[in-house]
Amino acid sequence: MRLPDLREGAATVRDRVAAGLPPLRREWGAVLAVGLVALALLLVFAGQPLLYAAKTDAVTPSHEDVRATGALTRTGGALVLPEWATSLNLTAPVVLDIRLGDLDAASADLEAYLRSGRSLNGLVWRLDMTDTDVAAFQRNNSANMAALTRLLNQSEEFGRLGALEVQYRDAKDAAMLRSVQLQGEELRRAVRQNYEAYAARQAGVVNLSQEYGLDTTAYEQSVLDFAAVVKALEGRQDERAASVPETIREIQQSGVLPITFEVVPDEGGYGDILSMQGTVQAPAGTEVTVFSDGRPLAGVVSGGDGRFAFPYRVERVDAGRHAAYASAGPAISDEAGFTVEERNTTIDLAVGELFVEGGSWAAPCAGNLTTGDGVPVRDAYVEIYVDDREWAGNDTAENGSYAFNATSLEPGRHNLTARYNPDDLPLNRSVSAPVEVVVPSLMDWLAPLLYLLGLGGAAVGAVLYLRRRRAAPAPAPARVAGPPPEPVVELPPAPTVEEAAGAAALLEAGVDGREAVTRLYRRLARELDARHPGELLLSLTPRELAARFAARPAGEDLGALVRVHERVRYAGHEPTEEDILLVRETFIHVISEGGSH
Amino acid sequence: MRVRTRETIVVVLVIWSLVVAAFMLLNRALDLEVFFVLALLGLLVLVELTDTSTVQPGPVRRVKYVVAAGVLVFGWIVANKVLEILAR
Numbered sequence: 001m002r003l004p005d006l007r008e009g010a011a012t013v014r015d016r017v018a019a020g021l022p023p024l025r026r027e028w029g030a031v032l033a034v035g036l037v038a039l040a041l042l043l044v045f046a047g048q049p050l051l052y053a054a055k056t057d058a059v060t061p062s063h064e065d066v067r068a069t070g071a072l073t074r075t076g077g078a079l080v081l082p083e084w085a086t087s088l089n090l091t092a093p094v095v096l097d098i099r100l101g102d103l104d105a106a107s108a109d110l111e112a113y114l115r116s117g118r119s120l121n122g123l124v125w126r127l128d129m130t131d132t133d134v135a136a137f138q139r140n141n142s143a144n145m146a147a148l149t150r151l152l153n154q155s156e157e158f159g160r161l162g163a164l165e166v167q168y169r170d171a172k173d174a175a176m177l178r179s180v181q182l183q184g185e186e187l188r189r190a191v192r193q194n195y196e197a198y199a200a201r202q203a204g205v206v207n208l209s210q211e212y213g214l215d216t217t218a219y220e221q222s223v224l225d226f227a228a229v230v231k232a233l234e235g236r237q238d239e240r241a242a243s244v245p246e247t248i249r250e251i252q253q254s255g256v257l258p259i260t261f262e263v264v265p266d267e268g269g270y271g272d273i274l275s276m277q278g279t280v281q282a283p284a285g286t287e288v289t290v291f292s293d294g295r296p297l298a299g300v301v302s303g304g305d306g307r308f309a310f311p312y313r314v315e316r317v318d319a320g321r322h323a324a325y326a327s328a329g330p331a332i333s334d335e336a337g338f339t340v341e342e343r344n345t346t347i348d349l350a351v352g353e354l355f356v357e358g359g360s361w362a363a364p365c366a367g368n369l370t371t372g373d374g375v376p377v378r379d380a381y382v383e384i385y386v387d388d389r390e391w392a393g394n395d396t397a398e399n400g401s402y403a404f405n406a407t408s409l410e411p412g413r414h415n416l417t418a419r420y421n422p423d424d425l426p427l428n429r430s431v432s433a434p435v436e437v438v439v440p441s442l443m444d445w446l447a448p449l450l451y452l453l454g455l456g457g458a459a460v461g462a463v464l465y466l467r468r469r470r471a472a473p474a475p476a477p478a479r480v481a482g483p484p485p486e487p488v489v490e491l492p493p494a495p496t497v498e499e500a501a502g503a504a505a506l507l508e509a510g511v512d513g514r515e516a517v518t519r520l521y522r523r524l525a526r527e528l529d530a531r532h533p534g535e536l537l538l539s540l541t542p543r544e545l546a547a548r549f550a551a552r553p554a555g556e557d558l559g560a561l562v563r564v565h566e567r568v569r570y571a572g573h574e575p576t577e578e579d580i581l582l583v584r585e586t587f588i589h590v591i592s593e594g595g596s597h
Numbered sequence: 598m599r600v601r602t603r604e605t606i607v608v609v610l611v612i613w614s615l616v617v618a619a620f621m622l623l624n625r626a627l628d629l630e631v632f633f634v635l636a637l638l639g640l641l642v643l644v645e646l647t648d649t650s651t652v653q654p655g656p657v658r659r660v661k662y663v664v665a666a667g668v669l670v671f672g673w674i675v676a677n678k679v680l681e682i683l684a685r
Contacts, residue, residue, distance in 0.1 A: 027608035034612045038619045446683065450676045458672025462665035469650070 077212070079127065080134050083120045085214050087141050088205075090116055092218035094148050095225040098155050099232070106152055117145045137208055140201045147198045151229065154191050158233055161187070165240065174248040175289065175327030178335075181244040182294025182323060188237045195230045199223055251330060259288070261326040261333035268314045269343040270426055271375035276336075277309035280328045292317075292324045302328070314340055319426035340426045344372040347382065349418035349432035354439060357407055361439045366403040367418055367432065369396050376400025380425060385417045411441025483511045486519050491527060491591065500591040504584050513575040514568050520587045521565040524558075527591055542566060554590045561586040603656040606643050613639035630674050637667040 090113035097106035124130065124138050161180050168176040202223050206216045261278035268274050276290050276297070284304040290297045292312070302308045308326070319342040323335045352364035365384050369377045382402045383393040386409065394404040406416060418432040489503045507523055508516040525545060529537040537545060546562040549555045561583050567573040575583070617635045621627055641664055648657055 027604050031608050031611050034615050038615045041619055042622065447680055450679050451673070454672040454676030454679075455669060456672075458669045458675075461672075462668040465668065466661055466665050 080120065080123050080129065081212060081214065083116060083123060084134065084137060084209065084212070087113070087116045087120055088209060088214060088216055089218040091144060091148065091222040092225070095151070095222040095229065098151060099225045099229050103152065103156055103159070106155075110148060110152055113148065114145055117141050133208055133211070137205065140205050143201060144198060144205075147194055150194050151191070151198075151226065154187055154194065155229070155233075158184070158187055158191075158236070162236070165244070169247060172251045172330070174251045174330055175291065175325075175332045177244050177248055177251075178325065178327075178332060179291055179294040179296070181240055182291070184237045184240050184294075186293055188234055191230055191233055195226050198226055248332065252332075259326055259328055259331045259333045261290075261324070261336050263312075263324055263336045263338040266337065267339040267341060269341040269373070270314055270371050270377065271373070272314045274312045274314060274338055275309055276312050276324055276326070277307065278326050278333060279306045280308065280326075280331070281306055282328060286328050288326050288328045290324065290326050293322050297324070314426065316424050317426060318424070342426050342428060343375075344428045345377060345420055345422075345430040346370055346372065347418050347420050347430045347432045349384075349416065349435055351416055351435045351437055354409070354437065357405070360407065361409045361411070362405045362407040363409060363416065363437055363439075364403070364405050365392075365416065365418065366401070369400050369402065369420055369430075371427065377420075377425070377427065380420060380427075381423070383419050383421070385419055386414050388415075388417075391416075409437070409439045411439045411444075413438050483515045486522070489523060493531075495592055497588055497592045500588040503591065504587050508580075508584070513580050516580060517565055517568045517575050517583050520583050521561065521569075524561070524587050524590060554586075557586040557589055561590075606640075606647060606656065606660060609643055610636070610640055630678075633667075634671060634674065637664070637671060640664055640667065 090109065093109040094106055094113055097103070097109055120134075120138055120141065124135050129135055161184050165177065165180045168180060202220065206220065209216050209219075259278060259280040261276070264275045264277065265272075266274075276292075278288075280286055280288055280302050282302060284302055284306075286302040286306075288300050288302055288308045290300065290310045290312075297312065298310045300308045300310050317340050319340050321337055321339055323337050325335045326333045347369045348367045350366050352366070354361050354363050356362070367382075369380055369382055371377060376396075376399050378396055378398050378400060380396045380400075381393055382396055384391050384404075384406045386406060392404060392406050394402055396402045402418075414437050415434040416437060417434045419429070420427075420431075421429050487506050487509075489506050491499060491503055495503070503523070504520060507519040511519065521542065525538060525542075528545070528549070529535070535548075537548070540548065542562040542565055546555070546559040549558050552558075564575065564579045564583050568575045568579070614632075614636050617632060617639075621632060640660070644657060644660055644664055647654075
């Protein structure tokens with residue numbers, strides 16, 4: 001196809017396509033424009049973020065994106081990070097002082113560390129940071145605070161054992177020497193457990209602290225110093241374990257009475273009775289002291305056959321292996337081991353009817369704490385938790401029962417549970433089944449009332465809105481009464497002047513000059529049309545009518561009448577008396593004579 | 598006339614909703630309840646402006662039912678807000 005044809009074809013196609021597409025409506029164009037403006041605004045502000053901090057405001061590198069900080073905001077971080085760093089740094093002086101043996105300085109440093117920890121705890125609570133990384137560090141820090149407090153106490157205890165050892169050596173008291181040795185063994189185990197728990201927290205504390213740019217050197221050094229303290233203590237205890245038996249043998253070589261001792265049965269659980277018994281070759285009435293784990297347990301008196309026995313109830317003792325022995329004066333028996341088994345416990349909870357106490361609601365809670373064998377656990381601390389929060393607690397009675405009130409309950413639904421966490425008993429923890437309580441509140445009846453008022457009022461308003469009818473506009477003010485209707489004036493075919501004048505008078509009666517001029521013209525036009533049938537004179541304009549009769553004898557008069565009529569009818573002029581007279585006379589003249597052909 | 602009334606209501610309401618959403622986003626105050634109330638106010642104003650006292654176009658009559666439903670939801674929102682304030 002030739003090029004000109006192609007261009008013509010393209011133009012044709014373009015026109016056809018344009019004709020087939022509907023035109024874009026202005027309204028949708030406006031919508032599109034507003035949408036583009038909104039998108040542009042979003043893009044502009046996306047470059048300058050309003051929803052998260054700019055990099056320069058970051059407290060730490062992690063705060064460039066708060067999602068990476070575990071919900072720790074910039075402001076919160078600026079408040080707690082200094083205290084966090086202080087807590088980390090204060091661990092090292094405490095452990096170093098303990099390692100160097102300066103327990104007084106260690107006590108002062110520990111107090112400073114505890115103050116810092118309490119301050120951090122307060123910040124976490126006040127600033128509601130329980131869901132942040134700060135709370136995770138705070139939990140570990142609280143455990144470390146307890147661990148270092150225990151380490152200081154254990155170090156002091158170990159030092160006291162050393163002094164007692166010297167005293168008992170001088171006194172050649174074999175029984176107490178062994179007691180010191182066994183207490184030292186127990187202390188060694190406790191310190192080792194303390195250190196292992198402290199070291200286990202190191203990785204978590206260090207990693208978390210370094211995420212926020214904190215220096216953990218002091219804290220890591222404290223872990224190393226803690227290990228050194230444990231090693232030194234264990235070394236000292238090893239020396240004691242080697243020297244004390246030798247000393248005891250030396251003491252006993254100077255002639256002591258043999259004494260035997262055993263524990264029957266050699267294992268048991270909470271509530272079981274273990275008989276710690278034996279014989280001593282001494283007169284009846286000899287005082288025998290029974291030791292357990294190096295501590296005096298009881299004093300008994302031998303019988304006539306030299307036998308003695310002490311019924312030991314397994315109660316406030318840790319689960320595991322223990323060592324017991326008996327001594328009578330300078331004589332001490334061999335150690336007899338016994339095992340305390342850990343037993344399971346069962347706790348139940350019953351909640352009574354709520355009552356008001358001191359202006360708030362309280363729930364009476366009662367139940368029983370027993371072992372798996374049904375043995376009641378006495379003098380055990382039971383706690384009531386409300387919605388997993390520690391609320392109240394008390395000890396159990398002799399029969400294992402407990403009864404106390406959970407006071408100051410907030411209105412609403414709550415789950416109450418009783419929990420037992422064994423502290424110094426060879427028992428496992430237990431939790432009761434939850435009991436739901438509903439604490440009445442003002443909102444119980446206020447909420448339905450408010451919903452009723454809100455929805456009811458809205459429903460009434462909606463119905464009234466649907467039924468509402470917009471008031472019709474006020475009717476237009478009544479028009480001023482117009483002129484009376486034009487009378488139908490009949491004229492004979494050739495009226496006389498008098499007849500024409502009478503017709504004019506009829507037409508002018510009761511109307512103003514403007515209406516009179518108009519009526520006279522209209523009647524004249526109808527008369528001329530009637531006298532000239534077929535010429536359709538009524539379809540002519542006044543000027544055309546005047547032009548049609550210009551050549552007639554009455555044409556000039558008719559032209560003057562038409563000019564007055566135009567001024568009055570179309571230009572809005574008020575006719576003068578002369579105008580009205582002219583129109584009347586012209587009407588009479590044309591009707592009576594001038595209208596004839 | 599009927600077609601233009603319907604389109605006008607839709608277009609203006611969409612524009613109003615976009616403006617409200619944009620300002621809420623810029624102020625970092627994204628609240629669905631507040632957005633709903635503002636959109637309902639816009640719709641109410643639109644219906645009042647397009648309504649007549651004599652002939653009621655079909656779209657306007659149907660939109661009034663939507664407005665009535667929106668008023669019910671508004672009443673529920675108000676009751677909820679009052680309860681939230683009282684519960685503090």
